[in-house]
Amino acid sequence: MIELMIKDKQKYLDENYPFAEKIELTDIKECIHCGQNIQVSKYKVYKDKSGFEFICCPNAPKCNGTLIDWI
Ligand SMILES: [Zn+2]
Incomplete structure (x- = not known):
């Protein structure tokens, strides 16, 4: 998994x-x-080998939670 740098985090989130x-x-x-x-603005984005992009917990890679784990 590689970490992506997102310039416009609100736009990326909306999409x-x-x-x-x-x-x-x-x-x-x-x-x-x-x-x-966690503050949503601190989310990280990781891309796997298939090209799928995951919105991950700000504590990644220590935490393997993604946005579906946020309540
Ligand atoms: Zn977490």
Whole structure:
């Protein structure tokens, strides 16, 4: 997995967030993988070998949670 640098994080989030509910960079969520409160703006993006891009927990790679683990 390689980490991608995202210039416009709100735009990327709007285009790639899989749920109908909107999410803002200023939102605070809890990552159920590492149990920490995270600020959405600090998310990381990783790309796997097939080219799929994952929006990951700010604590990645230590935490392997992705945005579906944020509550
Ligand atoms: Zn996490």
